[in-house]
Amino acid sequence: MTDTLPAHTTTRSDETWWRQASVYQIYPRSFADANGDGIGDLPGITERVLYLASLGIEAVWLSPFYPSALADGGYDVDDYRDVDPRLGTLDDFDAMVSALHAAGIRVIVDIVPNHTSDRHAWFRQALASPAGSPERDRYVFRDGTGEHGEQAPADWVSIFGGPAWTAVGDGQWYLHSFATEQPDLNWANREVRDDFLHTLRFWSDRGVDGFRIDVAHGLSKDLGDVLPTWAELSAMPKDGSHPLWDRDDVHEIYAEWRQVFDEYTPARTAVAEAWVAADRRARYASAEGLGQAFNFDLLEADFDAGAFRSIIEFNLGLAEQSGSSTTWVFSNHDVVRHATRYALPPRTGDEKQGGAWLLAGGSQDVLDQQLGLRRARAATMLELALPGSAYLYQGEELGLQEVGDIPDAERQDPAFFRNPGVDVGRDGCRVPLPWTRSGPSFGFGTGGAHLPQPAWFGDCSVEAEDTDPGSTLNLYRKALGLRGQLQSEEHLEWLETGRDDVLAFRRPNGWTSVTVFTDVPYDLPAGELLLASAPVADGALTGVGTVWLRA
Ligand code: NOJ
Secondary structure, X not given: OOOOXXXXXXXXXXXXXXXHOEEEEEOHHHOOOOOOOOOOOHHHHHHOXXXXXXXXXXXXXXXXXXXXXXXXXXXXXXXXXXXXXXOOOHHHHHHHHHHHHHOOOEEEEEEOOOEOOOOOHHHHHHHHOOOOOHHHHOEOEEEOEOOOOOEOOOOOEOXXXXXXXXXXXXXXXXXXXXXXXXXXXXXXXXXXXXXXXXXXXXXXXXOOOEEEEOOOOOOOOOOOOOOOOHHHHHHOOOOOOOOOOOOOOHHHHHHHHHHXXXXXXXXXXXXXXXXOOHHHHHHHOOOOOOEEEOOOHHHHOOOOHHHHHHHHHHHHHHHHXXXXXXXXXXXXXXXXXXXXXXXXXXXXXXOOOOHHHHHOOXXXXXXXHHHHHHHHHHHHHHHHXXXXXXXXXXXHHHOOOOOOOOOHHHOOOHHHHXXXXXXXXXXXXXXXXXXXXXXXXXXXXXXXXXXXXXXXXXXXXXXXHHOOOOOHHHHHHHHXXXXXXXXXXXXXXXXXOOOOOEEXXXXXXXXXXXXXXXXXXXXXXXXXEEEXXXXXXXXXXOOOEEEEEEO
């Protein structure tokens, strides 16, 4: 691996760096373990800064590293202004930020405002205080039904399955949209709002460049006096007036956050994780609000030229309307890795990609891994040629497949425990990264890995791919490096390809990207060949792949 910073590492200091950034998501507990306790940590990230710089990314986004009992992989936060002692200290955080900044890499951290953990000081205080107290008002408590409140206030189901209300023993119940250990906050409470402003300043003061906002569409709630049934709730339109999701008034919260972001130079950025109808996404991405929102449309689509084209056109149009830039994502810590999704037989309904495969045992044998990887490489190069920000997930640069067959006894995800037989959960994309071909936990750390790594991980390790010019790792490095040089104004022009299975577009500076979605060879247009994800022979792309040309 390189031991110096690559020439293309940039340090854009303008206010708009985020608009077309390549952002690499680190799931800290599974990235690199410096102290050998089996859990990745912040010093592990600091030790790998040269690796990150060798990728040519512009920013990292860190999933939560805060103190947590890990009831939901760290999205159950005990203290928003500290580091989990297993992951390091605040000094380690500062050292990591300095090292990343010195390498020209910006830092985005995850903020989890919809819920705290049940170990958070506020929740402990709420439990120790009576119904109607200010301590309980920071959360969403309701009286139970039945003679002594022994029945839930409503039959609501949590997103991870199972009931969304849990009793606290005195006739009251609290709402948790996710796991029992994740009580929802009451954002109508001024103290809650102020505390998060404090948290945003706390990390901004430590040099953080931006924030990823978890469940951004869930904060504002208006439950009313009489709770609807689950059936009624599910049938209500999500048009801004739903009691729980995507309420119009949630943007009042983000308008306050924007004022904090703008106290800094350059202004701190934010990206919303908001699972809302596409036409409501722009509100989260507005300049008066968070500024940018995740667009998961490509992630949810099959590998299909027509689907990709309409998604791209639609989202570029939306970005133009909102004044923001769009975002693209194929993989993250919540979904089956895209190299595996694309290796599966076509789905028959609109089930989650990979869901049925995981339930059936997640065997590698039923995957066409080679096809999945060729498609994933093509998709990523297409993504990196698009205007907007590209969010990449750790391990995808290695072409890593999902680990589908984790034994039940080793699973960690609450979605697995709360939904037996229905959801296997998300552990398979969170298995600690392989850094070396062999050795303890494939170089992740000396103390083993907190999720089991399969034997085939070594072949996809950084060591195995680092010096192989044809590896997926080196494809990412070249593509990201070129993207840094070729990036131009935020639009594209579609080119006529004469085929339904081929997409081609040109960026304003002559950078052309051609993607073939099938194994029918395609004669490439004239131009200097810059990079190809698949073999090119006699001027033709030989099958599934993406090629970049300069006209
Ligand atoms: C979205 C996060 O990406 C996911 O990992 C988490 O479980 C939920 N939000 C709840 O915080």
